[in-house]
Structure formats: C-alpha cells, structure tokens
Amino acid sequence: xxxxxxxxxxxxxxxxxxxRCPLHCPYCSNPIELRQRENELSTDEWLSVLTQAxxxxxxxxxxTGGEPLLRQDLxxxxxxxxxxxxxxxxxxxxxxxxxxxxxxxSEAGINSVQLSVQASSAKLAxxxxxxxxxxxxxxxxxxxxxxxxxxxxxxxxxxANLHQIEEIIELCVEWGAQRLELANAQYYGWALRNVQQLLxxxxxxxxxxxxxxxxxxxxxxxxxxxxxxxxxYEEFPKPCIGGWGRLSLTVxxxxxxxPCTAASEIRSLSFENxxxxxxxxxxxxxxxxxxxxxxxxxxxxxxxCERRExxxxxxxxxxxxxxxxxxxxxPVCKWSPHRYAITDRIRSIENIDDHAxxxxxxxxxx
Amino acid sequence: xxxxxxxxxxxxxxxGLMKYDKARQTELLLLPERVVELNDTAxxxxxxxDGQRTVTQLIEELETVYVQTGLGDDIVAFISSAAERGWxxxxx
Ligand code: SF4
Ligand code: SF4
Numbered sequence: 001x002x003x004x005x006x007x008x009x010x011x012x013x014x015x016x017x018x019x020r021c022p023l024h025c026p027y028c029s030n031p032i033e034l035r036q037r038e039n040e041l042s043t044d045e046w047l048s049v050l051t052q053a054x055x056x057x058x059x060x061x062x063x064t065g066g067e068p069l070l071r072q073d074l075x076x077x078x079x080x081x082x083x084x085x086x087x088x089x090x091x092x093x094x095x096x097x098x099x100x101x102x103x104x105x106s107e108a109g110i111n112s113v114q115l116s117v118q119a120s121s122a123k124l125a126x127x128x129x130x131x132x133x134x135x136x137x138x139x140x141x142x143x144x145x146x147x148x149x150x151x152x153x154x155x156x157x158x159x160a161n162l163h164q165i166e167e168i169i170e171l172c173v174e175w176g177a178q179r180l181e182l183a184n185a186q187y188y189g190w191a192l193r194n195v196q197q198l199l200x201x202x203x204x205x206x207x208x209x210x211x212x213x214x215x216x217x218x219x220x221x222x223x224x225x226x227x228x229x230x231x232x233y234e235e236f237p238k239p240c241i242g243g244w245g246r247l248s249l250t251v252x253x254x255x256x257x258x259p260c261t262a263a264s265e266i267r268s269l270s271f272e273n274x275x276x277x278x279x280x281x282x283x284x285x286x287x288x289x290x291x292x293x294x295x296x297x298x299x300x301x302x303x304x305c306e307r308r309e310x311x312x313x314x315x316x317x318x319x320x321x322x323x324x325x326x327x328x329x330x331p332v333c334k335w336s337p338h339r340y341a342i343t344d345r346i347r348s349i350e351n352i353d354d355h356a357x358x359x360x361x362x363x364x365x366x
Numbered sequence: 367x368x369x370x371x372x373x374x375x376x377x378x379x380x381x382g383l384m385k386y387d388k389a390r391q392t393e394l395l396l397l398p399e400r401v402v403e404l405n406d407t408a409x410x411x412x413x414x415x416d417g418q419r420t421v422t423q424l425i426e427e428l429e430t431v432y433v434q435t436g437l438g439d440d441i442v443a444f445i446s447s448a449a450e451r452g453w454x455x456x457x458x
Contacts, residue, residue, distance in 0.1 A: 012401065057389030087397075149381070
C-alpha cells in the first residue's frame with residue numbers, strides 16, 4: 001500500500017529530452033511555447049537528473065519529446081538510466097529509428113518501445129502528421145519486432161481518424177504490436193488551439209466506441225487494447241494522473257520539473273529547474289509540487305464533494321486553460337460552474353459536415 | 367482462472383522486470399506502462415519465477431525459507447492470478 005501519512009515517492013519520470021520533432025501533429029501535447037535546442041539540458045545535466053531520479057525512488061523512465069531520437073546522446077542517457085536500475089521505455093514517432101540506431105539503443109539496455117501512428121492509411125496519416133512518415137513508421141515497427149523488443153503502439157483519436165478505428169487496430173496487429181493505446185485527444189496546448197478541427201461529435205464517438213468493442217472481441221488474445229476516454233463527453237473529469245505530485249514527474253527539455261507534461265501551461269505557477277535545485281527538493285518542497293497536493297487547496301464544489309478522493313477535482317491544466325484559475329473544478333465536471341466552457345465547444349462543432357474539405361490545422365513549427 | 371500445473375515453469379513475461387527498491391524498501395514489478403508495488407510474499411514468489419524452477423520446486427523453496435508447510439494452495443492461487451494479469455508466462 002502507498003502510505004497516505006507521509007509523502008509518496010514518484011514511480012515514473014517522463015524525460016522530455018527535446019521539443020524538436022520532424023512531425024507536426026495538430027494535437028501535440030508539447031506546450032505552445034516550444035523550447036529551442038539551445039535551451040536543452042546538456043548530456044551531463046540529463047545524466048545527473050537520471051541518477052537523482054533513481055535515488056528518489058523513480059523506477060521507470062519514459063524518454064519522449066518531441067522526438068527523442070533527435071538527441072544524439074540518447075544511447076548514453078539510456079545506458080545511465082539502466083545503471084540507475086530504471087526500466088527504460090522509449091516513446092517515438094519512429095522517424096530516425098534506423099537499424100543501427102536501434103541496435104545501439106538495445107545494447108544500451110532499452111526495455112520497450114512505444115511507436116505512434118496517426119491513421120490506418122498513409123494518405124490520411126501523412127496529412128495529419130504534416131510529414132510523409134507512415135511508411136517510415138511501418139519500417140520502424142518491422143525493425144523493432146525483428147530486434148526482439150516488444151512493440152507497443154499508440155494513436156491519438158480525433159475527428160479526422162475516428163472512423164478508421166477498426167482499421168487502425170488491424171494495422172497495429174499486422175505490424176506486430178502487443179499493445180495499443182487508443183487515446184482520444186486531450187485538449188491542452190496544440191490540441192486546444194485546434195479543438196474546432198479535432199473534437200468529434202457525440203455520434204461519431206459512439207460509433208467509434210462500438211467499433212472498438214467489436215475489434216476488442218475480434219482481436220482478443222492478439223493485442224491488448226487500452227481505450228483512453230474522451231473527457232469532454234463525460235459527466236465527471238478524469239483523475240489528475242493519480243493526484244498532483246503523487247506518482248510521477250516530468251522534466252522538460254530546458255530542465256524545468258513539472259508534475260505532468262501539460263503543466264507548463266499553468267501560468268499562475270512557476271516551476272523549479274534542475275539546473276538550480278536538486279530533484280528531491282523539488283519533489284518534496286517546491287511550491288509548484290505542493291500547490292495541489294491533498295485537498296486543502298480545493299474550493300467548492302470540490303471541497304465538500306464525495307468524489308474528491310477519486311478524481312482530485314480533475315485536471316489542473318484543463319481547469320487553468322478553460323477558466324483561468326487552476327484551483328477550480330475541472331470544467332468537465334457536471335457540477336462545475338464553468339461546464340459551459342465544454343458545452344459551448346461541443347455545440348460549436350455539432351453542425352460541421354463530415355464531408356467538408358480537409359480541416360486546416362494550426363501546426364507546430366510552421 | 368488459468369490452470370496452473372505443478373510441473374509448469376513460470377517466468378516473468380517479457381519485458382517485465384523485478385527491482386528491489388531501496389527508497390521504499392519493497393519489491394517492485396516494472397512493466398512498460400506501470401509499476402506494481404508488491405508485498406513481501408508476492409515479491410518472493412515472483413523472484414523465483416525464472417523459467418527454470420517448476421511450481422513444485424518453488425513451493426518447496428518458499429516453505430523452507432518461511433519455515434512453514436501448506437503454502438502450496440496460496441502460491442498456486444497467486445501464480446494463477448499473476449498469469450491472468452499478464453505478469454507471468456506459464457511455460458512447461
Ligand atoms: S505529438 Fe506529434 S508533433 Fe508532437 S511530439 Fe509527438 S510526434 Fe511530435
Ligand atoms: S465537484 Fe470536484 S471533486 Fe466532485 S466530481 Fe466534480 S471535479 Fe470531482
């Protein structure tokens with residue numbers, strides 16, 4: 001059991017080693033204000049972060065970005081993480097995963113790879129990613145399987161690809177994935193900017209969910225499927241990653257330490273940097289990590305709500321982005337006085353025609 | 367429930383890893399997208415699931431370590447639920 005009296009220690013570190021990426025997904029979870037290469041932590045600074053994380057109790061590291069393969073020192077970081085006895089997972093677009101690179105990463109001790117895919121057909125996938133990447137991903141999947149590493153995949157679902165859900169599952173089975181995360185888009189950062197183009201209508205979502213249930217039957221025992229709920233259509237918010245500052249932490253490319261990957265958008269908080277402070281101090285004592293621990297910070301309706309231990313009032317980033325106050329109830333909640341922020345967005349897309357010309361996204365890095 | 371046979375040689379399912387965590391002083395099972403905190407007995411059982419030992423051997427060893435008899439049913443039940451959750455593979 002995780003103790004409730006004393007402070008919990010983090011299990012997982014998300015190491016966002018760079019914001020650079022060859023793809024331009026319109027739902028990218030990176031902040032709108034992308035960190036430039038010159039602001040990225042050096043190799044030595046990352047090595048120190050990984051060692052400190054291991055000492056703090058972190059057991060697992062997810063290398064992600066942007067595209068982590070763009071860091072030429074990734075192998076060195078992986079090796080160091082394994083020395084610190086961390087389980088190493090690489091989250092990649094697959095672009096740049098040559099045979100040589102994969103061999104080096106395997107030798108460095110990588111434990112598993114999660115490959116993203118944008119759609120089931122190259123045409124749609126490439127138009128979503130803003131880059132001809134689908135064929136490169138197929139080759140990357142093949143290489144990963146051939147190397148003996150387990151292949152996990154993920155797809156972000158939104159209005160333009162939801163209808164392909166069964167074909168996407170089929171494709172991942174064909175590419176040899178053991179597990180597929182079907183993640184309905186979450187509207188922070190770039191995705192919030194593109195919400196008009198990404199948010200599906202309720203009926204589309206219901207059809208997709210039925211297709212998912214059919215596929216789950218059909219491919220039972222072949223692939224493990226994980227459905228991540230589209231929270232805009234729920235009555236209650238999703239729990240904030242097991243509670244703010246309880247299970248995991250993220251280190252951004254420039255060294256800022258965040259309770260979750262979207263947190264840098266909460267402008268009312270300032271985040272400490274590993275260049276100035278030790279990781280364990282930041283975890284235990286920083287104002288940002290302590291801001292929403294426990295339930296004393298909660299205003300009504302969360303304060304006296306019986307669900308507050310279940311969802312912790314929902315997502316702090318979503319509360320801030322949609323209401324301007326990070327302490328308020330997540331507007332997804334049917335008891336939130338700001339629920340209109342969600343329903344207005346849903347209403348605004350209700351009459352969009354499925355056969356309208358391809359949406360115009362605001363792409364990152366364009 | 368998966369049917370566990372006493373002659374099975376259970377092993378951790380790849381890419382799962384066991385880790386003794388000094389910070390928490392407990393055994394952890396590391397999986398690609400989650401970490402499972404194990405109690406002492408669960409940790410001790412999984413440590414012996416190396417694909418070499420049979421379930422029978424594993425029970426004998428644990429009964430010796432804990433100086434107890436009659437642990438078989440509990441151990442088999444745990445192995446079976448761990449296999450169900452995808453932590454173990456039952457090779458024979
Ligand atoms: S969501 Fe797309 S654009 Fe953003 S980092 Fe991931 S692969 Fe790159
Ligand atoms: S009022 Fe707050 S705690 Fe209660 S369900 Fe809504 S968001 Fe969760």
